Amino acid sequence: MRIRALTIRIIRQFVRDKRTLALLFLAPLLVLTLMYFVFNGREIKPDLGIAGVPPAMEERIAQSGARVVRYDDADQANRALEGGDLDATLTLDNGRPALRLEGSDPSMSKAVLLLLRQAMQQDAPGVQLQISYLYGKADLTSFDSFGPVLIGFFSFFFVFLLAGVAFLRERTTGTLERLLATPIRRSEVVAGYLTGFGLFTLFQAALIAGYAIGVLGMYMDGSVWLVLLLNLLLTLTALTLGTLLSSFAGSEFQIIQFIPLVIVPQVFFSGLFNLEAMNPWLQKLSYLMPLYYGADAMRAVMIRGEGLSAIQLDVYVLLAFSVAFALLNVLALKKQRPI
Amino acid sequence: MNDPLSPSPVVELDGISRAFGGRAVLDGITLQVGRGELFGLLGPSGSGKTTLIKLITGIDRADRGVVRLLGERMPRLSMLQRFGYMAQSDALYAELTAKENLMFFGALYGLGGVRREERIRSAMAVVDLLEHLNKPVSAYSGGMKRRLSLAIALLHEPELLILDEPTVGIDPVLRQSIWRELLALRDRGTTLILTTHVMDEADRCDRVGLIRDGRLTAVGSPADLKARTGTATIEDAFIAIGGGARV
Numbered sequence: 001m002r003i004r005a006l007t008i009r010i011i012r013q014f015v016r017d018k019r020t021l022a023l024l025f026l027a028p029l030l031v032l033t034l035m036y037f038v039f040n041g042r043e044i045k046p047d048l049g050i051a052g053v054p055p056a057m058e059e060r061i062a063q064s065g066a067r068v069v070r071y072d073d074a075d076q077a078n079r080a081l082e083g084g085d086l087d088a089t090l091t092l093d094n095g096r097p098a099l100r101l102e103g104s105d106p107s108m109s110k111a112v113l114l115l116l117r118q119a120m121q122q123d124a125p126g127v128q129l130q131i132s133y134l135y136g137k138a139d140l141t142s143f144d145s146f147g148p149v150l151i152g153f154f155s156f157f158f159v160f161l162l163a164g165v166a167f168l169r170e171r172t173t174g175t176l177e178r179l180l181a182t183p184i185r186r187s188e189v190v191a192g193y194l195t196g197f198g199l200f201t202l203f204q205a206a207l208i209a210g211y212a213i214g215v216l217g218m219y220m221d222g223s224v225w226l227v228l229l230l231n232l233l234l235t236l237t238a239l240t241l242g243t244l245l246s247s248f249a250g251s252e253f254q255i256i257q258f259i260p261l262v263i264v265p266q267v268f269f270s271g272l273f274n275l276e277a278m279n280p281w282l283q284k285l286s287y288l289m290p291l292y293y294g295a296d297a298m299r300a301v302m303i304r305g306e307g308l309s310a311i312q313l314d315v316y317v318l319l320a321f322s323v324a325f326a327l328l329n330v331l332a333l334k335k336q337r338p339i
Numbered sequence: 340m341n342d343p344l345s346p347s348p349v350v351e352l353d354g355i356s357r358a359f360g361g362r363a364v365l366d367g368i369t370l371q372v373g374r375g376e377l378f379g380l381l382g383p384s385g386s387g388k389t390t391l392i393k394l395i396t397g398i399d400r401a402d403r404g405v406v407r408l409l410g411e412r413m414p415r416l417s418m419l420q421r422f423g424y425m426a427q428s429d430a431l432y433a434e435l436t437a438k439e440n441l442m443f444f445g446a447l448y449g450l451g452g453v454r455r456e457e458r459i460r461s462a463m464a465v466v467d468l469l470e471h472l473n474k475p476v477s478a479y480s481g482g483m484k485r486r487l488s489l490a491i492a493l494l495h496e497p498e499l500l501i502l503d504e505p506t507v508g509i510d511p512v513l514r515q516s517i518w519r520e521l522l523a524l525r526d527r528g529t530t531l532i533l534t535t536h537v538m539d540e541a542d543r544c545d546r547v548g549l550i551r552d553g554r555l556t557a558v559g560s561p562a563d564l565k566a567r568t569g570t571a572t573i574e575d576a577f578i579a580i581g582g583g584a585r586v
Binding site (some may be wrong): 339 | 356396397398399400415417419420424426427428429430431432444447448449505
């Protein structure tokens with residue numbers, strides 16, 4: 001009897017909460033769809049630059065699935081590799097084939113190696129391939145490659161949750177209303193939250209990066225300060241996005257509902273998965289995701305050891321996201337107080 | 340008691356209406372509260388008292404009509420400095436001590452340094468909580484939280500106090516003590532506007548406004564309202580004016 005009453009009450013509550021209902025049914029579909037596009041797309045085609053390689057071999061490589069670009073000499077090919085246009089170069093060094101891999105994505109390196117070994121077995125069995133890496137090293141593990149992305153992701157995720165729930169509680173416990181009955185400006189509320197939480201996120205960023213590099217021994221080739229800067233920018237974006245979205249949530253539970261909608265898609269586009277297999281127009285979605293810029297820059301710094309000039313654009317975009325979210329937050333507070 | 344139509348009313352409402360999602364919560368309210376008055380808004384829950392309070396304070400904006408507070412048209416950010424406010428729910432940070440709460444709100448009202456220390460001690464003395472100043476709010480009882488909320492409202496010595504159900508959920512003894520404090524504040528010249536749904540509290544106000552279903556059904560002193568309806572208590576007067584009992 002009591003169980004029945006309870007069951008009916010819960011069903012009623014669910015039916016009234018349309019958002020929870022939609023999330024329950026639609027969010028898994030969304031995530032499944034994304035996974036489909038990530039894992040079930042076209043096959044990976046490495047971009048291979050070649051110079052001085054016999055035409056027969058060139059043709060065989062092209063047949064085995066690589067996009068082949070011919071260069072006049074090895075220097076030119078390797079410059080294109082450094083410029084990010086290629087995944088690997090194949091040149092002749094004293095008559096012996098030399099393979100140089102871009103190296104920051106182990107799955108791409110493996111694909112190139114596999115492809116070349118197959119092509120050469122038929123053409124020139126017994127010839128030893130000289131392998132070198134532009135970035136990273138041969139034993140760069142998947143963890144080393146994903147690491148920078150994971151650092152960014154965890155900072156982003158937890159700050160998002162924390163800020164969202166904290167700001168929501170301020171509203172549901174009535175303290176936000178009380179706060180807004182004082183002469184505080186809406187922009188001051190947002191700025192106060194940013195500063196207060198910003199201090200904690202700075203600490204968090206340092207802790208995560210320090211642990212990953214110092215304790216877990218993650219591959220690190222660049223400046224620690226740049227890693228901290230990027231982490232801080234990412235968490236600021238998470239902070240502003242979390243507080244902004246909490247304005248549209250009525251309970252802690254509804255904050256959690258934002259995870260599959262806001263966080264999970266970012267994971268797919270952040271570089272954890274190779275997007276080359278994905279439909280090109282879907283790949284463009286990554287330009288909307290803060291985590292994409294953060295992860296891109298983190299990889300550039302940690303694996304490729306690049307400096308500020310190489311990640312400038314990422315830094316500006318992350319800043320722009322934070323500023324935009326913060327301003328929207330000031331606007332959203334109008335719901336609580338019109339002035 | 341002041342003449343409610345004196346040249347500079349503290350609060351002036353002229354034909355204000357407010358609707359939420361097509362449902363009218365307040366409908367054509369016109370009212371003036373004079374300086375130094377203790378004015379009570381009396382009505383059952385859901386009658387629109389809290390919405391009216393929010394319009395007076397400028398936390399919300401009226402759909403129609405004009406709200407003036409101390410002569411200034413509301414809502415206006417700078418006017419939020421001019422009154423003390425106590426919300427219906429105790430909006431306190433439970434993790435912090437009473438003193439930390441007071442320091443936070445004091446700073447929001449621009450109090451700092453020695454002056455803030457002075458005001459904290461003085462406001463906590465008024466509500467008789469001085470010895471609990473450094474306790475975390477989570478260790479406070481319901482009545483203590485209510486009194487702390489009142490202390491926060493008194494902190495910057497406002498000329499007007501707006502209190503939303505100041506005695507809700509408080510035992511009779513404490514209610515007496517809070518009322519003693521409110522009357523003492525009134526005697527020192529502070530204007531007070533409070534909401535209540537407790538009829539005997541309405542008897543202590545200089546004037547009361549009866550609200551029902553978003554309309555102001557009557558305004559006057561308790562004695563005046565009882566005389567007008569020929570009833571012995573405010574409760575009977577309220578029922579007589581409202582045209583039948585409804586809870």
